[in-house]
Structure formats: structure tokens, C-alpha cells
Amino acid sequence: MGRLFILLVLPLLLFGGSVKPFKWNNGESFLTFLERKKLPLSLYYNLDKDDQTLTEDIPYSANCQMVVNEKNIIRQILIPVNDELQLQIYLTKKNRYAMKVTPIVSEEYTETLYLPIKSLPYDDILKATGSKNLASVFVKMFKGKVDFRKGFREGDPIIIVYTQKYRLGKPFSMPEVHGAMVGINGKKVTVYRHKDGRFYDEKGAQYEKFLFKIPIKNPRITSGFTKSRFHPILHRYRAHLGVDFGARPGTPILATGDGRISFVGSSRGYGKTIKIRHSNGLTSLYAHQKSFRSGIHNGSKVKQGEVIGYVGNSGLSSGPHLHFGMYSGSTAINPLSVMKKTTEGFSGKERKIFIAIRDKMNKIFKKALAAKPVRKPYFDFHETYYVDPDTFKPKPF
Ligand SMILES: [Zn+2]
Numbered sequence: 001m002g003r004l005f006i007l008l009v010l011p012l013l014l015f016g017g018s019v020k021p022f023k024w025n026n027g028e029s030f031l032t033f034l035e036r037k038k039l040p041l042s043l044y045y046n047l048d049k050d051d052q053t054l055t056e057d058i059p060y061s062a063n064c065q066m067v068v069n070e071k072n073i074i075r076q077i078l079i080p081v082n083d084e085l086q087l088q089i090y091l092t093k094k095n096r097y098a099m100k101v102t103p104i105v106s107e108e109y110t111e112t113l114y115l116p117i118k119s120l121p122y123d124d125i126l127k128a129t130g131s132k133n134l135a136s137v138f139v140k141m142f143k144g145k146v147d148f149r150k151g152f153r154e155g156d157p158i159i160i161v162y163t164q165k166y167r168l169g170k171p172f173s174m175p176e177v178h179g180a181m182v183g184i185n186g187k188k189v190t191v192y193r194h195k196d197g198r199f200y201d202e203k204g205a206q207y208e209k210f211l212f213k214i215p216i217k218n219p220r221i222t223s224g225f226t227k228s229r230f231h232p233i234l235h236r237y238r239a240h241l242g243v244d245f246g247a248r249p250g251t252p253i254l255a256t257g258d259g260r261i262s263f264v265g266s267s268r269g270y271g272k273t274i275k276i277r278h279s280n281g282l283t284s285l286y287a288h289q290k291s292f293r294s295g296i297h298n299g300s301k302v303k304q305g306e307v308i309g310y311v312g313n314s315g316l317s318s319g320p321h322l323h324f325g326m327y328s329g330s331t332a333i334n335p336l337s338v339m340k341k342t343t344e345g346f347s348g349k350e351r352k353i354f355i356a357i358r359d360k361m362n363k364i365f366k367k368a369l370a371a372k373p374v375r376k377p378y379f380d381f382h383e384t385y386y387v388d389p390d391t392f393k394p395k396p397f
Helices: 001-017 030-036 049-057 121-129 132-140 348-371
Strands: 017-021 063-069 074-079 085-089 097-103 106-118 157-167 170-184 187-195 222-224 226-231 236-240 241-247 252-254 260-265 271-277 282-294 307-311 322-327 332-333 385-387 394-396
Touching: 001 241, 049 063, 063 241, 074 385, 097 236, 106 121, 106 348, 121 132, 121 157, 132 157, 157 348, 170 348, 187 348, 282 385
Parallel strands: none
Antiparallel strands: 017 063, 063 074, 074 085, 085 097, 106 157, 157 170, 170 187, 222 241, 226 236, 241 322, 252 307, 260 271, 271 282, 282 307, 282 322, 322 332, 385 394
């Protein structure tokens, strides 16, 4: 105990400050956050319009980190925007606050988890790994294929092969599951992730059915989705958390899928915006509108293809276009990754690639069934790091 105390407390004593993890509040704007922390509002106003808009995409409950010195003066705040970029506020050597969009330095590990079922897969995975994300991805993968509440016997195996990112010593963001298997009453059910990021069964039939449609007629993409891209001219990291469709002002905007309006209103960056909540935990966003269709209000039900508003140039926009975003929970995902697929099943080269992925996974499953590699729980320790705003490298204090 004594040694543990020294290990945990000594770095803090040396540094004479502390790390305060916090979660981004739902509905908090970047400006109100700066006000609350008594930080200069110029940190926001000095950003260009793209980065100002980016602050509206901080996912609520994002795991943020604040480092303060012994006088409780903020030395650093890290606010992840997604799993690749963060907003970094820091005290410079001249004792002024500055802010940068910096890449998140993370380590990635691919792990194989073997678990005998004890209660419910969700609970068992959560207990073994501490990762709610992994548990929910697993359940989603088998949705409609396996009923975990009945049919299996205690001790039936679960295997998951996944890549997890670690930031400052802790797992963060969604794990990328490459394949999973459950043994249910002696029968094996498997799911494989193809290179398109979607899940398929052993025959290559799709597990997930996406029923979303492009929200505009005659779509012309002017800017694609990117989580993090280094801008060679601006010499900065940028993100674009949606897809832009160039269109004339007044062009009708169509609901991408059935759902319920969860937001109609205005923000500084996105301008006139509508959000639609869909049944599968996804939310779509339509920004920079000229006007909303009359009768559209919070809580109203919409059908796929229904007109919800009209293309415009409101907010921080540099010309009429529709910015179309898609969110899983509060995390931005590429909207095109959940659009309806035109072809079903694999053929030709695509089929060969899928079979290679499937066979490789099957080998890993077989090995795991024999070796039973149970993943140890994640270690939860204090983050005592400072991220260098120039090299982006985290340094322990
Ligand atoms: Zn955009």
C-alpha cells in the first residue's frame, strides 16, 4: 500500500499540481466553457471559421483532461473532438493562453478476448475489460442473429478479435472489432468485418442493413468526411466531420431515413440546423440551411425522403451547400458509410478478399478456443501527462 501511495502521489508532488479529468457537458458551448473556466474568449474568436465550427462537434461526455498547478492555475486542457484530434489549450512560457488543434497521440493494440459466458455477454465483456464500447459493439454485431437471453449454456465461449486505441494509458474511442464468435449450445455463430467496415456472416451476407439515403437529389460532393487531415498549406490539422454537397440555394433537403426531429434551430457555426434521431442510435444533421420546411418542429416524425428544409449559406459557411453529418451517439461517423448499398453479396475480387479475411479470422478463433486467452482488466490510473503542443507527444510530469 505504502509503495502504491508513493508511486501514485510522488509524480504529483514533484510537479506540484494535479490532473482533473472531466467530461464535456451536454449542450455546453465552447464559449460558455471558456467563460466558466475564466479563460480568454479570444481563444475561440482567434480560430478560423472551420475550427470554430469544429468546437460544436465536441461529443458530450468526451473525456477531457485539465492540468492545474499548485496555485490552481490551468496549465493545460485537452478536449478530444474525435479519436484523432483534440483541442489543446495551454499556458505558454510567456504565461498567456494559446490554443491549437493537435493530433491525439495514441497506441493501438490488437487483442483476442476469450470468455466463457457466465451471465449475459454484455455484462461478462464489461466485467472482463471495463469497456462499455466493446460490450455494446459485440451485442450490436449479433443483433437479430443470436438471442443472448436464451439458448446458451453457462461456459459457452465468446471470442472477440479487436483493435483498441489507448490514450495517455487508458482505452479510448470505439474499438475496431475484426471478427467475433459465439458458441451457443455447441453451435458456432461468427461475424466478420469486411474492409468496407461492415459486418458479414460466413457466407458474406450482410449483418447490418442500412436504409439511409443521400439527402439531396443529384448529389455533388464538394468536401468529404475526414477525422484528421494535415493541411499542407495552412500547416495545421483539420477535421471535417460530415460531407458537403454543393447545391443551389433553395434546393430541397430530404430526410436520410425515418426518424424524429431532435433539434431545429441555429448555431453560430452550423447556422440553421436540423437533427433527426433514427431508431438505431444514429442521428443525422443538416447544416447551413436557408430555411426549414414549415411544420417541422422538435419531436415531429419524419419519413425518409421527406423535405425538411432548403439549402442555404447560414452559419460559418463559404457558399451555399448542405453539410450533412451522421453521429453514432455523439461521435461523428462518415455518413457515406451507412448509406444504402447498391450491390448485395460479394463477387469476383471482392469475394476473394472477403474469404481471405474470413479464413484468417477462423484460424484465430480456432487458436483462441484451444488457448483461451482471457484479457486482463484494464488498469485505471491517474493521467499525469502534459502534451507538448509542438511535438504533440505526451510527457509524464
Ligand atoms: Zn461541411
